[in-house]
Amino acid sequence: MSMWTTDTVAQALLPLVGDRGLLQGSDMASYEQGARYGHGKALCVVRPANVQEVQAVVRWCATHHIALVPQGANTGLVGSSTPDDSATQVVLSTSRLRNVCEVDAANRSVTVDAGITLQELNEKLEPHGLWFPIDLGANPSVGGMVAANTGGTRLIRYGDVRHNLLALQTVLLNPQGELLDMGRALRKDNTGPDLKQLFVGTSGAGAIITRATLEVHRKPQQSATALVVPTSDEAVLQLLQALERDLGDYLSAFEGLSGHAMQAAIDHVPNLRNPFAPEPAPDFAILIELEAASSKAYTGLDLQDTLNLFLQDQFEQTIDNAVIGNGHELWHLRHSISEGARALGKPIAFDVSVPRSRIMDFCRAARAVVAQDFPFLHVVDFGHIADGGVHFNVIWRSDASQAYDPAVVSALRDRIYAMVVQDFAGSFSAEHGVGPHNVAYYRQYTPPPARRLAQGLRQLMDPQQLCGTVDFGDSSAAV
Helix, strand or coil, rough: CEEEEEEHHHHHHHHHHHHHHHHHHHHHHHHHHCCCCEEECCCCCEECHHHHHHHHHHHHHCCCCEEEEECCCCCCCCCCCCCCCCCCEEEEEEECCCCCEEEEECEEEEECCCCCHHHHHHHHHHHHCCCCCCCCCCCHHHHHHHHHHHCCCCCCCCCCCCHHHEEEEEEEEECEEEEEEEEECCCCCCCHHHHHHHHCCCCCCCCCEEEEECCCCCCCCCEEEEEEEEHHHHHHHHHHHHHHHHHHHCEEEEEEEEEHHHHHHHHHEEEEECCCCCCCCEEEEEEEEECCCCCCCHHHHHHHHHHHHHHHEEECEEEEEEEEECHHHHHHHHHHHHHHHHHHHEECCCCCEECCHHHHHHHHHHHCCHHHHCCCCEEEEEHHHHHEEEEEEEEEEEECCCCCCCCHHHHHHHHHHHHHHHHCCCCCCCCCCCCCCCHHHHHCCCCCCCCCCHHHHHHCCCCCCCCCCCCCCCCCCCC
């Protein structure tokens, strides 16, 4: 490694990717800094423009034993797409892999290069009346969504990326630079193991994702929304079960918003109003959305009237108050929570999940831990109640009585993750995957047989450990 400097590596890679495909010095800054966690120093950044250039870069780096860090839009929150501090890793960005976006409207599928973002994909699908309904607070690349197996607010209706992936193209790390196409634009194909799933949710370990074929969906012809206040914590799941029983064909979102979360957004995001005004924001509210792809002209169904009737029947049973309609405004409140939380101070974010039957108990218990043992911290929690996901954000406020202390943050993480996994049979990473930021908890809470199997897969797919993201099988470190 000592023979390779930034300049010598750049000189070797420049003919493979061209002037636009190579970045050095200050031009690398945005590729070295993660969206929330992860900051390092790259040897250089390469941005291949096609699959052949990806293959060439992989082969060169493998030959010279230089580690690669695959990176999409760099919106991940666990540090898996940023280099370490060694300045010995090459960041391979897929941001220029954006030549192919082939829509097959009749098949409801799209084949798309890994560098195209979610927003761009939906813009290309719009003229066909289609969309890829993974609803996120960020704008990731398609390859990054596959690598992280993203979910989002409408998972209860449409599933995560894994459920919508029909085919995948990757450049393998072993054999070095070999192109592998897995699957076709088929919903039924039982001709052997579904190998593409080996690359979903693994943060890019084992291969560089270069193209994906996705199942897409008809855009809803109508939707209905309401922000409701439950009569109690117990009523939350009763309301969800009633919705699934009576309107399950249309339920697309069931999002929980704490009062602190709503107030943070209202106080710090311009032009955002309190939907319950003149009353204050309640302690807890649920954003409900129904969607229908079918035509009102043929079905005679008016979703908003249907939702209103349902809510009427639920008043005083599970619902204490409700704001009905104006879906854009209600979703704007939901999507503004993260921005509002950041404005309060430094977020200590927990992306966790538990069985949804226990989600309200978990939130109550986790809030109690913070209140009792970390009273100078502020909880801003919200989440996907319908799928058991919780964004349990704890804010170290700028005006806190105690100065920010990394040791306290570490102790809080240990407490909350232990509670999630051991007390509530949950996951310490519901949506954001595993990366350097949380890999220690993977090693602590993943059973040794599973780690050994993961290590075997890693050894098979990347025996040289060319990928510099996260080693899922390594059990040598402890929290």
